[in-house]
Amino acid sequence: MTTSFDFENAQYLTLPNGLRVLVHSNPQSTSSFVSLSVRAGHFYDPKDCHGLAHLLEHMLFMGSRHLSKPNEINAFIEKHGGSINAWTGTEYANYHYQCHGDAIIRTLPAFADMIRQPLLNKEAIANEIQSIDAEFKFKLKDDLRRLYQIHKETCNPEHPFSKFSVGNASTFGEHTTSAIRDKLKLLHSTYYCGVNMALCISTPVPFDQIQTLVAQCFGSFDKGQQANTDWPSLYTPDNLGVQINIQPLQSARRMIVTFALPGLHNDYKVQPLNYISHLLGDEGEGSLLAYLKSKNWALNLIAGSGIEGDDFKDFNVSFQLTQSGLDHKEEILIALFSYIELIKDAVNDVWRFNEKAKLNTLAIKYEDSVKPLSLVSDFAQHMFMYSPEEVATLRTIVATYDKQVLEKALSYFTPQNLRLKIIADQVPTNKACAFYQARYSVEALDSALLDKLLSPPSCSYLALPPNNPYLGDNYARVPIEDKYCLPSAIHSSEFSRFWFAQDNTFESPKGDIYLSFDSNAFSATRADVAAKRIWLSAINDHLQSKYYRAEIAGLHYRLYGHQAGFTLHTRGFTDQQTLLAKQLLEVVQHYHVPKDVFEHHKQLQLQSLHNTLMNKPTNRLFSRLSVLIQRSTQAPIELIDAVEEVSYEDMLKAQENAFQEYFVESFMHGNWTFDQAESFYNDTLPIYQGANIPTLHRSVAKLPIGKSLYHEVICEHDDAAVVLYLQAPSNSLKDTALCMVLEQMLAAPFFNALRTEQQLGYIAGTGYVPHNQHPGMAFYVQSPTHGPKDILDAMTSFLLDQLNEISFYRYYWSTIQHNLLKQLKEQDLSFSMKSQRLWVSLGTQDFTFDRNTQVAHCIETLSFEDIQDYANALADRSHCGELVLYAKGKHQGLGDAPENLITNISAFKENTPYY
Incomplete structure (x- = not known):
């Protein structure tokens, strides 16, 4: 059962009114997926009414000519086996839905009617303003939303990114409801027209039928005028070379280094930013992160994220810092620029680029969980940027090495082109941002520091990654035996079980291995759970750099706690996965956590638990529901005390006891033969021979009836x-x-x-x-x-x-x-x-x-x-x-x-x- 979403054979057409349409025929699918992208994001809000594009998105669901009741379109789509949603971004708004395959014939006219003929009822406008205000208030204590507002206030005020995109009762309250309705009508008539829209459809319905349907549904839209795309620079010179201090609500220590780039993320032929983020974000031995962790300065590093538009891109290198790292910000910056110099010096290493290109190709070719609705939404937006011929190749093209393109991209990674954000409780601030009242300050970076970063010293610890030893050459499928299409027990006893199954549904050279341990030593009391949390945190940290190469080669692993103990789960390509699983199991059983590492991860767990108490109320309530209903689930508020009290000796004792009395169950599923599964079982036989207790019951509280x-x-x-x-x-x-x-x-x-x-x-x-x-x-x-x-x-x-x-x-x-x-x-x-x-x-x-x-x-x-x-x-x-x-x-x-x-x-x- 495979469904193709490569779009190579998608068909493109343009209606007389300028609407671009991409139709992906997918006869195997039982669903249709539709997305309409409109160049009508918050950049097009009028200067005196920020948030209007967002409000218009809401209003399109509040009734149209043929489905006049609020949310009637939602019920109509649900009746046809689907769901509908929308979002408003910077340059674009997007409306998307899915339904049963042939139900598109009945749903697309309703969808087009919703887009073309909204009623914009005054009472509904007043109600949706209250909904948007509730949405705004819901995010008041969201640190990401607060950070986003500070970002807007520290960029070029003439650029539309600086507008308050959400809107609230206060901003809309400056106008009467009648005036808001007039503004909505103007915004809709100006931008919701053929030349400013692109439609992408994936469906089992034949193309000829869809072509006729689209013309009937969307052909009556006005052609209109193309929306303006000529914006000033996102940053002025004064917005670069600066440090922005921000006080968060949650306990956090982060440093974000932002490089301001043009739209390099749109280069699909070379994909230079993918290559640069791949190297900067490396977590293996010799990497920037491994170096910073060895100095106890950083816990995590993410490279490449950041806001982006058609012609701009923020390339962020985000560090999660320790307290010591906060005290050594300058040294971290110098290390970052030393690593960037290594990347620049290695730009001639074609093999390194080609290895990354192969990893990308494998990831797309054998993508396990394609989200069709997200995919058609992406392609609806792609049509504004690329020609039909280019759009057809976006999911299958292999990046091509081009030295000049890489050097040009790397030329933007300079000290003068950066913005430095320091996010921590104790940073000095002198102002509060609008709407969210988050404290921050802005100051120019010291010129002496910028000079140091221009010529950073080399660091003998830092090195670019070597050839990936986990990148295989053989991704062939093994023969399928019908008797193993459902799990079969290779071994089963009172204290342990090993199951094996092949897959006859998906044509994939992948597999999963689960090894789950139940142990009272890790689950009986809050103290046991606290010890387990610290142990898991420490061991995962130990594994991170050692097996990072496996991760990026498509061999993934998770080591996580559950109600009765913990589970080791590997997944991905089956080639070398059993080797990885055996290596990980060996470490899990025998790794001795040093005392200083224990203390470090104890503090991390306390910080994490305290931060969960800052989660939104609904999230907190559902988390507490699980605690009350499931006997072996513990509340963060109670675990804080347990983590504070647990000692190093307590954790070592819990770890020792966990592997003296346990139940183990394993499951091997995927592209392996029975002989390979039996061989893996025999290689790990000692863990089954050592098991000596029955599985622990996952009890559920019995709530009283009638009260x-x-x-x-x-x-x-x-x-x-x-x-x-x-x-x-x-x-x-x-x-x-x-x-x-x-x-x-x-x-x-x-x-x-x-x-x-x-x-x-x-x-x-x-x-x-x-x-x-x-x-x-x-x-x-x-x-x-x-x-x-x-x-x-x-x-x-x-x-x-x-x-x-x-x-x-x-x-x-x-x-x-x-x-x-x-x-x-x-x-x-x-x-x-x-x-x-x-x-x-x-x-x-x-x-x-x-x-x-x-x-x-x-x-x-x-x-x-x-x-x-x-x-x-x-x-x-x-x-x-x-x-x-x-x-x-x-x-x-x-x-x-x-x-x-x-x-x-x-x-x-x-x-x-x-x-």
Whole structure:
């Protein structure tokens, strides 16, 4: 089951009104994907009304000529098996959706109507301004959003990037609703026209039929005038060669070195920035990061990210610093420029460039999880930059070495062309940015430092990466044997299991290996979990430079904790993966963490745990929900004390005990033969022979039926939030199916009622939320304007009304049923998803490996009366367990203390019954 998204055979056409269209025919696909890119981003906001383009994006969903109700387009697309969304960027706005394959014939006219004929109703405008204001307030304590605003205030004020792109009640409030409507109409008529739009479609419907459909749907758009693209420079000379100090909200120490570039990221033939970021971002031995870590100055490095547009690009080198690194900023800068000099000196090394090009080619050729909707959105925008012939090759072209292009790109990496951001609690500042009130300051970099960076000294520790030893030559597929298409036990006992399966679905030379250890020494108490966190952090850091070459050659690994212990997971190309897995397993078993490394990672874990307490309220509530429901999951607020108290000796003892008493389960899935799997098992035999305890149970709290439990989460955020969780009474197929069905039925009405109509908050929704495969559903709202009591009252009122009137949904039942069945039956969208599904089935002892199929069959056989009965039981509170989590923010709480308030997490978990 493979689906091609190479676009080499895509067909291009231009309508008489100038609209560019790219149609990718994909007969194998069961879905259609549509994206429209419009040159109408926030750069085109009028000077007196910043955020207008963003508001217009919202308004296009609030009713059009033929689908006049707010969000009716969403319901229409969902009825045809899909979803629709949009975003507003700098130069472009983008609208995109997917649906069942042939449903594009019915959905594309509605989509075009939404774009061409929005109603722009005054009441809806007022409501959406409140939604945007809620979105703005939701991000008030987001450090990335605060950093972005400071970026805008420190660039050329004549460049449109400096505009406040989001908008809020204050900026829109400077105008009457009628005036806003007039401005929206003008913005829409000016930019939403043929010459400023590009449409990309991937569909199984034949091209001739799509061509006719597109002409019918979009041919009536005005041709219009091309939007201006002649902007001044993003930075003036005064904006370069500067240091910008920024105080974050979360505990952080970062240094971002930004090089201001022209649009070099658009060079698809040579791809010079990919090559430069590949070398600067190297994490292997001899790399810049490895050097900085050896000096205890940096923890992480990311190269190449940064804002970009059609003719500008910020190339960021971002460092996560230690306290010592913060004190040695100048030395880090010198090391960075020393490494850049190495890259410049090695520009003649054609082999190095070709190796990177081969890595890119392999990554695209064997891409495991293509996201078609993102892809068509990218191609819709590509049509503004490239010719039809160029667009067709963008996903398949191999970068070509060109010394002059590389040297030209590297010529921008100079001290005079940089901006230095220092983000830390203690940096001096002298002003606050608009809207977000983040503290910052700007000053010119010292000329003596700039002179040092012009001629940096060489460093004997630094070296460019050698040839990659993990880059293979053989990516052939092995023969498939039908008897191994589902997991088979090569070995099975009370204390250990080893499973093997081949893949007969995806034509890929890849595979996954899972090795999972259950151990009380890493899970029984908070102290054990604290020791495990520090150990995992230290060992992952140790592995980073040693096996980085494997990572970039398409051999990936993860070492992570779970409720009962930890898992080692390798994935990617099967060539040499077993070697990597054996090497990693050896390190995991025998690496001795030095005491100074323990202390370092203990502090990192404390910082990480403290930062989780700064997460947005809704995120905090869902995290706490998992803690309360899952017996072996610990709350960050409680782990902080445990991490502070754990000693070096405690961690060593926990590590020793973890490999003395454990259960181990392994799964090898992919492009291997049975003989290769058996050989890997024999090579790792000692770990199975040493296993000596049964698997540890993943218990789930049994919530009481007929009454709600309440739990308050204290958040450092002004917004209030509520999560109402309903837990099914069993994990039976029927309870699972009915939970899924009811959540899907209520999702759109809940969003429309509480967000669109009642304007309770920007974040509002529902979700099917299982814990350890035990079904449940959640309803959530985060609000800057309403407290928990108002939110909860609105939620319960909505649910009671809808559940008592469930017969209203009879008309929608067949559509909901169809969509759920499609999701369940098309579960494996990628090879890695299939591996994960099979691995989860093994963990839950579903040895038929078809639970989704069984749930689908159950949904197929449900009658609407079954749904009514389930809804009635929910309304009567005679079926599901109930848990309300809330954060009050700046508002009042729930009033009088609820009778069933959980105040002590540990006491609750000790005294509650479990499934």
